[in-house]
Amino acid sequence: MNVQDIFDSMDYGPAPESAAEALAWLDSHKRKFGHWIDGAWTKPAKLSDSRNPATGETLAKVSQGGQRDVENAVRAARKAQKSWGKDAKSRARILYALARLVQKQSRLFAVLESLDNGKPIRESRDIDIPLVARHFYYHAGMAQLMDDELPDREALGVAGQIIPWNFPLLMLAWKVAPALAMGNTVVLKPAEYTSLTALLFADLSREAGVPPGVLNIVTGDGATGQLIVDHPDIDKIAFTGSTTVGRKIRSATAGSGKELTLELGGKSPYIVFDDADLDSAIEGLVDAIWFNQGQVCCAGSRLLVQEGIAETFYARLRARMDKLRLGDPLDKCIDVGAVVDPVQLKTITDLVSGSAGDVYHADAPLPETGCYYPPTLITGLTPSDSLMQEEIFGPVLVGTTFRTPVEAVELANNTRYGLAATVWTENVNLALDIAPKLAAGVVWVNATNLFDAAAGFGGVRESGFGREGGWEGLFAYTKPRRALKKLEKIKAVAAPAKPETPDIDRTAKLYIGGKQARPDGGYSQAIWSPKGKLLGHAGLANRKDLRNAVEAMNAAKGWGKTTGHLRAQILYYLGENLSARSDEFARRLDDMSGKRGGKAEVDAAIDRLFTWAAWADKHDGRAKGVPIRGIALAMNEPVGKIGAFAPDDSPLLGLVSVIAPAMAMGNRIAVMASEPYPLAATDFYQVLDTSDVPAGVVNILTGSHQDLAGQMAGHLDIDAVWSFSSSDLSATIEREAAGNLKRMWVNNGRVRDWSMPDADAFLAAATAIKTIWVPYGE
Numbered sequence: 001m002n003v004q005d006i007f008d009s010m011d012y013g014p015a016p017e018s019a020a021e022a023l024a025w026l027d028s029h030k031r032k033f034g035h036w037i038d039g040a041w042t043k044p045a046k047l048s049d050s051r052n053p054a055t056g057e058t059l060a061k062v063s064q065g066g067q068r069d070v071e072n073a074v075r076a077a078r079k080a081q082k083s084w085g086k087d088a089k090s091r092a093r094i095l096y097a098l099a100r101l102v103q104k105q106s107r108l109f110a111v112l113e114s115l116d117n118g119k120p121i122r123e124s125r126d127i128d129i130p131l132v133a134r135h136f137y138y139h140a141g142m143a144q145l146m147d148d149e150l151p152d153r154e155a156l157g158v159a160g161q162i163i164p165w166n167f168p169l170l171m172l173a174w175k176v177a178p179a180l181a182m183g184n185t186v187v188l189k190p191a192e193y194t195s196l197t198a199l200l201f202a203d204l205s206r207e208a209g210v211p212p213g214v215l216n217i218v219t220g221d222g223a224t225g226q227l228i229v230d231h232p233d234i235d236k237i238a239f240t241g242s243t244t245v246g247r248k249i250r251s252a253t254a255g256s257g258k259e260l261t262l263e264l265g266g267k268s269p270y271i272v273f274d275d276a277d278l279d280s281a282i283e284g285l286v287d288a289i290w291f292n293q294g295q296v297c298c299a300g301s302r303l304l305v306q307e308g309i310a311e312t313f314y315a316r317l318r319a320r321m322d323k324l325r326l327g328d329p330l331d332k333c334i335d336v337g338a339v340v341d342p343v344q345l346k347t348i349t350d351l352v353s354g355s356a357g358d359v360y361h362a363d364a365p366l367p368e369t370g371c372y373y374p375p376t377l378i379t380g381l382t383p384s385d386s387l388m389q390e391e392i393f394g395p396v397l398v399g400t401t402f403r404t405p406v407e408a409v410e411l412a413n414n415t416r417y418g419l420a421a422t423v424w425t426e427n428v429n430l431a432l433d434i435a436p437k438l439a440a441g442v443v444w445v446n447a448t449n450l451f452d453a454a455a456g457f458g459g460v461r462e463s464g465f466g467r468e469g470g471w472e473g474l475f476a477y478t479k480p481r482r483a484l485k486k487l488e489k490i491k492a493v494a495a496p497a498k499p500e501t502p503d504i505d506r507t508a509k510l511y512i513g514g515k516q517a518r519p520d521g522g523y524s525q526a527i528w529s530p531k532g533k534l535l536g537h538a539g540l541a542n543r544k545d546l547r548n549a550v551e552a553m554n555a556a557k558g559w560g561k562t563t564g565h566l567r568a569q570i571l572y573y574l575g576e577n578l579s580a581r582s583d584e585f586a587r588r589l590d591d592m593s594g595k596r597g598g599k600a601e602v603d604a605a606i607d608r609l610f611t612w613a614a615w616a617d618k619h620d621g622r623a624k625g626v627p628i629r630g631i632a633l634a635m636n637e638p639v640g641k642i643g644a645f646a647p648d649d650s651p652l653l654g655l656v657s658v659i660a661p662a663m664a665m666g667n668r669i670a671v672m673a674s675e676p677y678p679l680a681a682t683d684f685y686q687v688l689d690t691s692d693v694p695a696g697v698v699n700i701l702t703g704s705h706q707d708l709a710g711q712m713a714g715h716l717d718i719d720a721v722w723s724f725s726s727s728d729l730s731a732t733i734e735r736e737a738a739g740n741l742k743r744m745w746v747n748n749g750r751v752r753d754w755s756m757p758d759a760d761a762f763l764a765a766a767t768a769i770k771t772i773w774v775p776y777g778e
């Protein structure tokens, strides 16, 4: 090629990055790795190949972690946690050193990542590794601030962390940095295909002064992951990966008391309105779906384009696709690298080859060897087509059209996932109107795939729960300092030998959709006072009553859109009306308990209603200072429909403490009243009825907690379940919840102190944080 040819074609020449340093590091380990446990390498054993997907060459051999390796790693982590958890400021220094180290070795990490994963060096060098460093810097700061800003919280203990192959070192940083910052120690399993940068990180961690046992890396496949999940001495599992495996982990950890966060798959919509800057929207789309070969959990893999511009948009998109350059990931001039492994390549190929749609492959030359798949656009699919619904996890975009903003939102939300969404429009009013309506944990306006350590990332629905990044991410690695006592089962008063019956029968019904309803099953239980008096009957709710309560919650959808001010007024009004009937409630509580604490409980319940009325318009979001020209808004959104088991103790205060925060944050709730003492809850209907609470916002059921636990947790149209019951429900609820991966908050058989509102915990449980990124400037 001569200068004239170059001017004629204006094509890029190859600009390969050298792999010498990375290969030298592998050679220094004789290309064989054991696990990194207690600050030292174990002897390599049960080896499998880690390959370069661009060439098929074996880069190194890594060990398959077995029971003993996991055991040793957990033991080392447990031993190290005591002193690691003590001094936040010295942790800050070590995290700072890790951040510096990542920067100093940034090219080594980037090259090794591209060799192992197949991603273009431009991405590993300019996106992955800088974000890794940023994550450690940010969390060095969090450790420094912990004692001042989170005085009531402490580390959970040992965290088991399992990460996928798409962003190997970045996912490690997202998991390890917050865990270590908050004083936890870690046992991390990288994905089998891509363990090498985690091992390099472990090797270098010595230079940052990470004490032995604080960071343990056990390599291996899913079976090793399962050993970590099942280990009894781990306090928390943090997982990123597929929804299928996330669901298995939810079931496997049910009832174990382990904390769990799941960062799962997505089928994120990329919405282009007809007034969008089309050139930018197309460049954004290149980033959304061809970044990292589309192997991105939040990839904008579903294009929704407004009908009037669809043909133009598709034509311009196809032209842009033809210009994408595929090739050697270490070549700085390529746009699209290799898919991670032949197995993944086959999955993508099989999914696309069976498609009924109109398939367009980019007219871009593919390298002759290696795992390459061309950038692909599929149009003409129905919204229910499996390719419109399922994660392909490859460079494949599916596209469809919409007419109106309402239709765009409907189509966007028409999946079981809810990870991310992108909106392109020059109309800021439209963008900010649409963003809150999208079922997603992250929304990008006129941009895509923006990430930062300060901004929470995570999903809703079957994309999982929990957030990584920001203050919200720390909640998942800390717990309140106070130790909670064991909760004993509270039994109903047994029928006396000589019953005393009332003059006039009093029958309490269920309260569904703003009306009293007879229990569907036609069964009731008698409620006795300790003195042998029949206080009344309460219905035994069954799954049909629950179904009706869910329908009533659906009909009350508008509650989530009301203002905090309105919700505050209604909560104050509830307090006012309860106060007007204070004596009657106090008597009822005294009758049920046979004690004289009723008046104090009613006063506390009124106070609780006032507290949540106060919070209704004060749980503000935040504007995050992210390092772009723009802001990331962290908005607190209602979780949706909550199913709850009220505490058996404190029959009124406990009920109110559960209902009021849910209402205050804009949720609807179906609550099972205290099982042994349900009559304060059934009296409470009348207070609800007279306080302008819209029908269906609060539904009260009575009966056996045990009988309804599985039904409530397994109901696919409930978004979260809370349990404060004294019955042993935690395992059942967590296991059944795996179906739609609803959010869980169970007491694991521990007592809660209802004399305090515990606002932080209830605010966190009653809301989901949505991060909306809004860049600005021309």
Ligand code: NDP
Pocket: 162, 163, 164, 165, 166, 189, 190, 191, 192, 193, 220, 221, 222, 223, 224, 225, 226, 227, 229, 240, 241, 242, 243, 245, 246, 248, 249, 263, 264, 265, 266, 296, 297, 298, 347, 391, 392, 393
């Ligand atoms: P997985 O969910 O299987 O893997 C994620 C991590 O979990 C890996 O470290 C894996 O180990 C480990 N793992 C697998 N099974 C278990 C188990 N039973 N218990 C504990 N850990 C386990 O994703 P894959 O890598 O297999 O990819 C499959 C599909 O998942 C992709 O095609 C894509 O659709 C989706 N995916 C989604 C991601 C996301 O971020 N949303 C990320 C990666 C994949 P190992 O890989 O070593 O076997």
